[in-house]
Amino acid sequence: MTPGAVGSLRLLGVPIRLHFTFVLLLIFLIVIGLGGNQTPGSYTLFVLALIASVLLHELGHAVVSSRYGIRTLEIVMYPIGGVARLERPAKPREEFWIAVAGPAVNLAIAGLIFAILYSQNRALNLFALTQPSAENLADRIALANLILAGFNLLPAFPMDGGRMLRAILSRLKSEYEATRIATWSGRMLAISMGLYGFIYMPMLAFVAFFIYLGAANEGAASRGRSLTQGIPVRAAMMTEFHTLPHGSTIRDAANLLLSTSQQDFPVVHGDQVIGLLGRNALLRGLANDGPASYVAGIMDREFPSVPPSQDLAEVLPLMAHAGACVLVMQDGVLLGLLNSDNLSQFLLLRSVGLQPFEG
Numbered sequence: 468m469t470p471g472a473v474g475s476l477r478l479l480g481v482p483i484r485l486h487f488t489f490v491l492l493l494i495f496l497i498v499i500g501l502g503g504n505q506t507p508g509s510y511t512l513f514v515l516a517l518i519a520s521v522l523l524h525e526l527g528h529a530v531v532s533s534r535y536g537i538r539t540l541e542i543v544m545y546p547i548g549g550v551a552r553l554e555r556p557a558k559p560r561e562e563f564w565i566a567v568a569g570p571a572v573n574l575a576i577a578g579l580i581f582a583i584l585y586s587q588n589r590a591l592n593l594f595a596l597t598q599p600s601a602e603n604l605a606d607r608i609a610l611a612n613l614i615l616a617g618f619n620l621l622p623a624f625p626m627d628g629g630r631m632l633r634a635i636l637s638r639l640k641s642e643y644e645a646t647r648i649a650t651w652s653g654r655m656l657a658i659s660m661g662l663y664g665f666i667y668m669p670m671l672a673f674v675a676f677f678i679y680l681g682a683a684n685e686g687a688a689s690r691g692r693s694l695t696q697g698i699p700v701r702a703a704m705m706t707e708f709h710t711l712p713h714g715s716t717i718r719d720a721a722n723l724l725l726s727t728s729q730q731d732f733p734v735v736h737g738d739q740v741i742g743l744l745g746r747n748a749l750l751r752g753l754a755n756d757g758p759a760s761y762v763a764g765i766m767d768r769e770f771p772s773v774p775p776s777q778d779l780a781e782v783l784p785l786m787a788h789a790g791a792c793v794l795v796m797q798d799g800v801l802l803g804l805l806n807s808d809n810l811s812q813f814l815l816l817r818s819v820g821l822q823p824f825e826g
């Protein structure tokens with residue numbers, strides 16, 4: 468789960484969360500809308516239609532990625548649009564079509580409204596957004612969708628156009644180079660929008676801030692991918708670690724936590740792993756149940772595990788949140804642990820030129 472995101476709504480099986488900055492934007496929109504000369508009803512409808520358009524845009528991405536067999540873990544709504552977290556990174560060709568799907572949905576919505584207006588012998592009022600009224604609600608929704616499509620097609624990260632640009636560039640250059648160019652264009656766009664915004668339109672500076680953050684995040688994520696792609700999990704995993712027998716008490720676990728640098732302990736019954744006890748669960752158990760109770764009662768029985776041959780880049784999304792730990796197992800036998808600490812050590816060593824060796 469992405470930190471800072473609230474609420475959960477499920478559409479086509481995809482959890483959708485609102486980032487708190489998105490909630491702030493909604494409040495802001497409602498407050499400025501109240502001062503306008505439209506009826507509260509028509510304004511509310513307009514804001515709801517905008518949110519629905521952004522959601523449909525994201526579902527467009529999710530539908531296409533599921534056609535490539537990539538599950539969308541969650542969609543988080545930010546002020547500049549939604550960000551989908553995918554189960555595994557998409558290949559350039561897949562990424563291109565996944566990215567196209569979002570703006571295509573907005574163009575389709577606008578096209579549908581044009582067609583309906585046309586069938587009623589009405590032309591689109593191009594200035595509807597600056598002259599809002601109850602009569603031109605449909606015009607405004609169509610124009611807003613055109614703007615959404617145009618904005619998302621800008622060839623800069625983290626916009627869809629930036630992803631399309633990267634997919635095209637990665638046919639000519641390495642993924643890392645392609646991302647660097649798309650990220651650079653995202654930063655340049657954010658800086659120029661920010662400067663323009665400061666002088667003429669404060670709202671634009673706000674948007675620019677999120678584009679800059681998004682471009683920086685995407686750059687870091689892609690750097691992580693390029694350092695891990697093609698490397699098996701076994702090259703980075705911790706092979707020296709402690710386990711807890713299933714009859715251990717929380718006190719035993721706490722002692723192990725203090726005497727080692729380990730934060731997550733596989734709980735074993737003989738050779739078999741039956742659970743995983745993380746630091747947070749341990750602290751919670753200590754506070755709620757006391758030191759004499761058994762770890763079996765508080766451990767996580769559904770722990771993530773991967774085979775040692777799995778591509779490290781594919782495990783990165785699992786490690787995205789702080790404190791994440793994945794067990795490396797082959798045929799039910801525990802071979803190692805992978806946590807965010809040793810993964811970042813590995814990335815650090817890789818970035819200064821370590822060639823991974825296979826053990």
Ligand SMILES: [Zn+2]
Pocket residue numbers: 524525528548569570619627
């Ligand atoms: Zn999109």
